[in-house]
Amino acid sequence: MSSRSPVSHFLPEPKTLAIVGCPFSGGQAKLGVDRGPIHLVQAGLPEQLSELGWKVLFDGHHQFEEIDAASDPPIGKLKNPRLVSRVCEAIAKVVGEHAKKGQLPLTLGGDHSLAMGTISGTFEQYPDACVVWVDAHGDINTAETTDSGNIHGMPVSFLLGLGSKIPEFSWVKPLLKPERLVYIGLRDVDAGEKKILKENGIRAFSMHEVDKYGIGRVVEMALDHVNPKRDRPIHLSFDVDALDPSVAPSTGTPVRGGLTFREGHYICEAIYETGCLVALDIMEVNPSLADEAEVKQTVAVGCSLARSALGETLLGSPFAQTRASTTLLAYPGRSHIQEKDKKLVLAPPSHSTLEKLGSTLVQKEGQESFLAPQNYLTSRYPASSFSPFAINTTFISTTSHPTMFNGVLTPDIV
Numbered sequence: 001m002s003s004r005s006p007v008s009h010f011l012p013e014p015k016t017l018a019i020v021g022c023p024f025s026g027g028q029a030k031l032g033v034d035r036g037p038i039h040l041v042q043a044g045l046p047e048q049l050s051e052l053g054w055k056v057l058f059d060g061h062h063q064f065e066e067i068d069a070a071s072d073p074p075i076g077k078l079k080n081p082r083l084v085s086r087v088c089e090a091i092a093k094v095v096g097e098h099a100k101k102g103q104l105p106l107t108l109g110g111d112h113s114l115a116m117g118t119i120s121g122t123f124e125q126y127p128d129a130c131v132v133w134v135d136a137h138g139d140i141n142t143a144e145t146t147d148s149g150n151i152h153g154m155p156v157s158f159l160l161g162l163g164s165k166i167p168e169f170s171w172v173k174p175l176l177k178p179e180r181l182v183y184i185g186l187r188d189v190d191a192g193e194k195k196i197l198k199e200n201g202i203r204a205f206s207m208h209e210v211d212k213y214g215i216g217r218v219v220e221m222a223l224d225h226v227n228p229k230r231d232r233p234i235h236l237s238f239d240v241d242a243l244d245p246s247v248a249p250s251t252g253t254p255v256r257g258g259l260t261f262r263e264g265h266y267i268c269e270a271i272y273e274t275g276c277l278v279a280l281d282i283m284e285v286n287p288s289l290a291d292e293a294e295v296k297q298t299v300a301v302g303c304s305l306a307r308s309a310l311g312e313t314l315l316g317s318p319f320a321q322t323r324a325s326t327t328l329l330a331y332p333g334r335s336h337i338q339e340k341d342k343k344l345v346l347a348p349p350s351h352s353t354l355e356k357l358g359s360t361l362v363q364k365e366g367q368e369s370f371l372a373p374q375n376y377l378t379s380r381y382p383a384s385s386f387s388p389f390a391i392n393t394t395f396i397s398t399t400s401h402p403t404m405f406n407g408v409l410t411p412d413i414v
């Protein structure tokens with residue numbers, strides 16, 4: 001799989017990702033979802049993301065305060081209300097702090113009640129953000145409409161400030177506006193939730209729309225709704241049960257007729273391409289609900305969704321695609337091109353050249369790179385001046401801007 005360095009309208013260089021591991025299951029009744037983040041990390045997710053060019057911060061899973069069931073009786077129908085509230089409040093702080101530092105928080109659930117915390121944290125830092133909620137379920141029940149009493153079916157209503165106010169949750173500010181929220185993948189929506197969606201004019205692309213328009217058009221329409229100019233920060237909250245159970249079997253509330261493997265990944269890729277992603281949740285991987293192979297498959301899918309949302313592409317950057325056949329004729333011993341760790345590194349241009357290019361030198365993991373106009377390479381290193389052997393090159397792009405590229409070249413094969 002190829003990748004390109006992350007591009008962002010909101011995150012400073014070096015792009016930093018903070019993994020917030022949340023081994024939490026209190027928003028629902030099935031045991032095991034608290035082990036989701038542990039499996040995702042053990043499967044190598046942090047390393048995979050640093051291979052994509054992120055500076056990855058992860059210093060262990062979040063430790064939660066315990067509240068025993070006896071001191072946390074239901075409030076109305078709501079189960080474990082104090083526990084869920086306190087855990088989400090803590091996560092809101094953690095996510096908010098990462099966002100404030102310009103880092104992208106990747107929250108690994110855990111059940112989806114956690115999004116009450118993650119989205120609250122995002123909105124503290126980015127009040128004009130929008131939310132793309134990918135899920136089989138609406139998770140928008142209120143204290144009045146919930147049947148199960150499981151809070152993982154309710155976080156969105158808290159974020160929108162719907163339903164009766166529960167003092168225990170008074171810390172949740174209604175920072176999310178209905179027009180800044182969009183759903184993709186819905187197919188199991190409770191009667192009360194349907195009413196809420198309608199009454200609040202919330203845009204939802206169910207599997208019916210995915211079937212009708214195709215995923216490409218659906219994502220475009222969804223983004224046109226919440227982020228028409230593609231200038232708002234995006235929080236992507238992805239419940240793996242949005243995927244069909246044949247793709248992600250090991251999850252607490254699977255529903256048939258879901259997104260295919262590619263449809264799920266396409267959503268992530270398309271959101272990454274906007275350059276607007278500021279926070280990501282991967283939720284509801286429960287490694288206790290299927291056989292070993294299916295658990296492995298679900299965990300692997302959780303990892304690959306995260307990678308797709310964070311820059312992994314099927315063929316490399318758009319730039320690399322258009323320049324895939326570029327042949328750089330290199331000349332051994334030529335001082336401005338050196339081979340370093342199997343990478344060809346162009347010697348950085350002089351300060352005056354950089355100034356002319358309006359570019360600066362970026363120091364990254366011992367490599368120096370710079371942004372330069374697309375024709376910089378060909379004008380500075382015309383193929384004719386090099387011999388005697390050819391090296392096929394791909395570009396590691398630090399920007400999706402089609403006229404810019406990064407001065408580091410990676411030879412595929414010499």
Ligand SMILES: NC(=[NH2+])NCCC[C@H](N)C(=O)O
Binds near residue numbers: 113141149150
């Ligand atoms: N995050 C989830 N898996 N939510 C499932 C919710 C199912 C159901 N609508 C409920 O409120 O209980």
